Amino acid sequence: MKYAVLIGDGMADYPIEKLGNKTILQAARTPAMDYIAAHGKTGLAKTIPDGFSPGSDIANMSILGYDPAVYYSGRAPLEAASMGVALAADDVAFRCNLITIEHGKIKDYSAGHISSDEAKILIETLDTELSTDDLSFYPGISYRHLIVARNNLGAETECTPPHDITGKKAEEYLPRGKDGDFFSGLIKASMVVLELHPVNLKRIEEGKNPANSIWAWGQGHAPKFTLFRELYGKTGAIISAVDLLKGIGVYAGMEVIEVPGATGYLDTNYEGKASAAIEILKTRDLVFVHVEAPDEAGHEGSIDKKLKAVEDFDSRIVAPILKHAEASDEPFTILILPDHPTPVSLKTHTRDPIPFAVYRTDRTDPDGTEAFDEESVKKGSLGLVKASDLMGMLVRDK
CATH class of the missing domain: 3.40.720.10 (Alkaline Phosphatase, subunit A)
Incomplete structure (x- = not known):
């Protein structure tokens, strides 16, 4: 059969x-x-x-x-496995969406279904600008990417999937709880890096939604x-x-x-x-x-x-x-x-x-x-x- x-x-x-x-x-x-x-x-x-x-x-x-x-231990660890990103026992993987925020609201959870080639450039820029000993970015497909935090950072943070809050004010749904301020700050820092990035300026020129922010969610440890x-x-x-x-x-x-x-x-x-x-x-x-x-x-x-x-x-x-x-x-x-x-x-x-x-x-x-x-x-x-x-x-x- x-x-x-x-x-x-x-x-x-x-x-x-x-x-x-x-x-x-x-x-x-x-x-x-x-x-x-x-x-x-x-x-x-x-x-x-x-x-x-x-x-x-x-x-x-x-x-x-x-x-x-x-x-089940979380969504992002499953994606990490597909991307070939090995997780240590105290690593916490987060899904990292590239999204569009306009007038303070989440306009598009996928940044216009941004191409993987464009997204890779943006994620690599973010990794250069924002990564630390405790956190790294990894490029995936289209708008779907990965953050890996170490030393259990963010394991208990409360996050909201961006596709659930399209049209809502981003500020009201930023990560909260333990380590919430850290990941909220990371999202805000990404906006500064991405706003005037050449990839986004070109997308705006072409009438496309810019990937002007990240959104972290779906975190967890490696499952068995x-x-x-x-x-x-x-x-x-x-x-x-x-x-x-x-x-x-x-x-x-x-x-x-x-x-x-x-x-x-x-x-x-x-x-x-x-x-x-x-x-x-x-x-x-x-x-x-x-x-x-x-x-x-x-x-x-x-x-x-x-x-x-x-x-x-x-x-x-x-x-x-x-x-x-x-x-x-x-x-x-x-x-x-x-x-x-x-x-x-x-x-x-x-x-x-x-x-x-x-x-x-x-x-x-x-x-x-x-x-x-x-x-x-x-x-x-x-x-x-x-x-x-x-x-x-x-x-x-x-």
Whole structure:
């Protein structure tokens, strides 16, 4: 048996008046996902356990079969693993967003989805100007970067994700609590360094949002994972443009596949991801394919972009992998789901249960679900499940 777990990050949504009170999944054209739902089994999954914030780190760990209550230590350490940044026992990794602040308010949590090349120059400048014996900056992808603080600096600081406070006054959400003043000062110091940087002056000239501040959040120490193959008896690989997901794969001992042109946005290399998934299944039992684009569109509050992202996910990821599975001599199990909702009306994540569908090519036992969306799956036979139980359900289903 081969397994394909296909994640459309943030696909789930609330009914939208402009779409006739349909959700994005109900309004989008998604024949491949609808086929999987209609020919398989469906239900709702709780990807965010009680007591945890509805982040992609928590949700995707759960889907991959790692209970956050056991394994979670913070978002940034997972990203550090993907970036090859080793953490000592008393190191604290922080996610470092490049953001746009305008008139004192957070205008854009991604600085206009700044390019990785531009961002690298800015992060290296910040490292030159602001790093100390206790703190360093590391460049990542687009707006997503890393700060590593030493000697447990910031381990207990209270931070807010910038995508949760778009349009809000930055001053009211600066880091607080123990070491909060230090990291608030670091953010303010970054503004001085970045304001007149040539990269930003050029972006302003081109009508783009400047990356005129950093934002630190999502910190934690290095976690300790049990290897995926030890937990589930399967070899696995992960495909994503996002360091967070790659880091989960690193700690899980899965092969992390780099796909050229994978951006984490609407212009990502969908075909490359689908082809890489099909290829790696020649030598691995399971592939976990993550697409960030629907989530980014949700954070932007764009109905049109989210519809496009969901339809692209269906036609350019799900459809070719489904076609390959149907034609294969070996049986396949395909699981499709978002990791959490990112409603366009809220522009942030919620903890609502998400729809999921499981289809096996060697078994015809549909449960009467007609389409893949938040409402249709409520009639599914799998009911409401804990997401961290999903992986065990997949690999142990005989």
